[in-house]
Amino acid sequence: xxxxxxxxxxxxxVSNLARIELSESEKEKFRGQLGDVLxxxxxxxxxxxxxxxxxxxxxPRFNVWDQDQVKEPFAVDxxxxxxxxxxxxxxxxxxVVEE
Amino acid sequence: MSSAIxxxxxxxxxxxxxxxxxxxxxxxxxxxxxxxxxxxxxxHAFLHLDEQDFLTQAKDSDKxxxxxxxxxxxxxxxxxxxxxxxxxxxxxTAASKILENYISxxxxxxxxxxKEAGAVIGGRLNxxxxxxxxSTENSAYGPTRNPWNLNCVPGGSSGGSSAAVAAREVPxxxxxxxxxxxxxPASLCGVVGMKPTYGMVSRYGxxxxxxxxDQIGPFSKTVEDAALLLEIISGHDPxxxxxxxxxxxxxxxxxxxxxxxxxxGLPKEFFGEGMDNEVRNSIEKAVEFYRTLGHRIVEVSLxxxxxxxxxxxxxxxxEASSNLARYDGIRYTSRSNRAKNAVDVYAKSRGEGFxxxxxxxxxxxxxxxSSGYYDAYYLKAQKTRTLIREDFNRVFKEVDAIITPTSPxxxxxxxxxxxxxxxxxxxDIYTISTxxxxxxxxxxxxxxxxxxxxxxxxxxxxxxxESSLLKIAHAYDREHKFGxxxxxxxxx
Numbered sequence: 001x002x003x004x005x006x007x008x009x010x011x012x013x014v015s016n017l018a019r020i021e022l023s024e025s026e027k028e029k030f031r032g033q034l035g036d037v038l039x040x041x042x043x044x045x046x047x048x049x050x051x052x053x054x055x056x057x058x059x060p061r062f063n064v065w066d067q068d069q070v071k072e073p074f075a076v077d078x079x080x081x082x083x084x085x086x087x088x089x090x091x092x093x094x095x096v097v098e099e
Numbered sequence: 100m101s102s103a104i105x106x107x108x109x110x111x112x113x114x115x116x117x118x119x120x121x122x123x124x125x126x127x128x129x130x131x132x133x134x135x136x137x138x139x140x141x142x143h144a145f146l147h148l149d150e151q152d153f154l155t156q157a158k159d160s161d162k163x164x165x166x167x168x169x170x171x172x173x174x175x176x177x178x179x180x181x182x183x184x185x186x187x188x189x190x191x192t193a194a195s196k197i198l199e200n201y202i203s204x205x206x207x208x209x210x211x212x213x214k215e216a217g218a219v220i221g222g223r224l225n226x227x228x229x230x231x232x233x234s235t236e237n238s239a240y241g242p243t244r245n246p247w248n249l250n251c252v253p254g255g256s257s258g259g260s261s262a263a264v265a266a267r268e269v270p271x272x273x274x275x276x277x278x279x280x281x282x283x284p285a286s287l288c289g290v291v292g293m294k295p296t297y298g299m300v301s302r303y304g305x306x307x308x309x310x311x312x313d314q315i316g317p318f319s320k321t322v323e324d325a326a327l328l329l330e331i332i333s334g335h336d337p338x339x340x341x342x343x344x345x346x347x348x349x350x351x352x353x354x355x356x357x358x359x360x361x362x363x364g365l366p367k368e369f370f371g372e373g374m375d376n377e378v379r380n381s382i383e384k385a386v387e388f389y390r391t392l393g394h395r396i397v398e399v400s401l402x403x404x405x406x407x408x409x410x411x412x413x414x415x416x417x418e419a420s421s422n423l424a425r426y427d428g429i430r431y432t433s434r435s436n437r438a439k440n441a442v443d444v445y446a447k448s449r450g451e452g453f454x455x456x457x458x459x460x461x462x463x464x465x466x467x468x469s470s471g472y473y474d475a476y477y478l479k480a481q482k483t484r485t486l487i488r489e490d491f492n493r494v495f496k497e498v499d500a501i502i503t504p505t506s507p508x509x510x511x512x513x514x515x516x517x518x519x520x521x522x523x524x525x526x527d528i529y530t531i532s533t534x535x536x537x538x539x540x541x542x543x544x545x546x547x548x549x550x551x552x553x554x555x556x557x558x559x560x561x562x563x564x565e566s567s568l569l570k571i572a573h574a575y576d577r578e579h580k581f582g583x584x585x586x587x588x589x590x591x
Binding site: 015016017018023026034040041043047049055059064074079081082095 | 204405409431453
């Protein structure tokens with residue numbers, strides 16, 4: 001038995017990590033489909049990567065600096081034009097602190 | 100000149116006509132608008148079109164020309180953009196419900212460059228939601244249909260961009276390619292589509308899917324047109340830290356220079372099982388053509404080929420789950436009205452706003468990055484990605500370009516793969532490895548099946564050597580011009 005069959009993805013745990021609410025029917029569907037995808041990923045287990053460095057970018061560039069210049073920032077109304085709720089030039093969100 | 104004739108012209112031909120004052124940008128733009136209004140309810144390439152703005156830009160171009168102040172060869176030529184590329188003041192939905200009401204507050208760098216070149220920018224083109232898919236069936240606003248057969252998908256994710264050029268609704272479009280999202284739809288719709296080297300075109304203002312793989316690139320009828328659009332949008336941009344500082348030559352000039360005999364590689368792993376016979380025959384004919392031009396054809400080996408799809412889906416979903424965290428229901432997306440607290444806002448807004456494939460990929464990505472699985476999935480995939488790059492590096496010591504089909508099959512029917520993620524993922528099997536290696540690649544139309552569906556030839560080139568790749572592609576394309584065949588639907 002492969003590892004992913006032994007430990008199927010805990011869909012409640014992972015969807016919470018991803019901050020995505022799923023319906024029961026979506027959970028059911030994804031459990032099967034993602035299980036198949038993970039089985040397909042097993043191919044990677046056979047690859048010998050001993051001593052191989054990881055690639056994060058095909059042509060990595062390091063220490064890319066911008067000039068430290070003052071530029072015109074977004075105006076408040078521009079920055080807020082897509083906010084779902086705003087008031088007094090600020091984005092409005094539900095209360096974050098506990099009662 | 101009748102509008103039916105105008106629609107068939109390449110961008111280079113339209114540009115020449117404008118230069119000779121035989122036509123105006125307004126006439127060109129009106130002809131394409133008429134075509135959009137005539138057939139887009141069938142094709143559904145466009146998600147949004149501001150006709151007035153489109154025409155105003157065309158008239159402005161004509162005024163510039165009348166004063167002898169034309170900005171470039173693209174001045175006055177209509178270009179439409181995939182709905183993930185920002186145009187200030189225009190919607191950008193990424194074909195997602197979560198960005199239903201979003202208006203871009205700024206221009207992407209490619210948009211700025213097009214504006215500075217005088218291009219007439221109009222229309223937002225359909226795609227798979229957040230560019231995740233290979234069929235455009237994942238759009239929250241309904242699929243795009245293949246102009247060659249309305250029962251078939253146009254490919255994806257840039258299906259709107261490929262279908263719009265194929266349906267003669269616009270001469271040029273831009274798309275984005277993360278694992279084949281420009282080349283595969285170009286192949287399925289019978290047009291040219293090119294993914295440049297990673298870092299050649301700025302990603303600033305492109306809604307990110309997988310940042311280490313995404314590149315913006317052109318769609319057109321011919322390789323020459325792709326060269327024209329590419330030379331305008333390429334170049335270093337301080338606003339994208341992965342953008343590469345390199346000289347951009349005039350590709351349109353380069354491709355018309357005499358081509359030296361070169362060596363073209365056929366990777367044996369690509370020509371195995373799973374390839375449609377008509378596709379195979381068509382590619383073999385193209386290879387034969389290159390041989391008659393005096394180029395050397397050799398068999399090469401890319402032994403990591405079968406690892407590209409799993410490596411890609413681990414890396415791309417991991418990057419996506421991180422990139423799409425910004426769509427949080429707080430700052431600029433729609434927000435669920437069922438949310439009671441902050442975490443609820445995230446989870447419910449994303450649950451309501453994202454479609455199925457986007458949820459699937461974000462969850463898969465979060466899993467691959469999660470504690471206990473990171474080494475087995477993400478890190479292992481990144482190391483395997485190194486092996487894939489090294490494979491290509493080795494082969495490119497011997498050859499100037501690699502020839503493969505773009506897609507293992509021609510366009511498939513709606514619904515035939517949408518419930519089977521793996522079979523959908525495998526439709527990108529020939530295109531994915533070039534994104535992992537960062538290499539430039541182009542899909543050039545190379546014939547049709549018995550059922551009159553287009554077939555595409557993929558040419559992969561050396562990094563940062565677009566000139567040579569375009570030249571090799573142009574050598575085939577100028578003698579065949581399969582991208583200049585129009586689907587019956589596009590003709591009046």
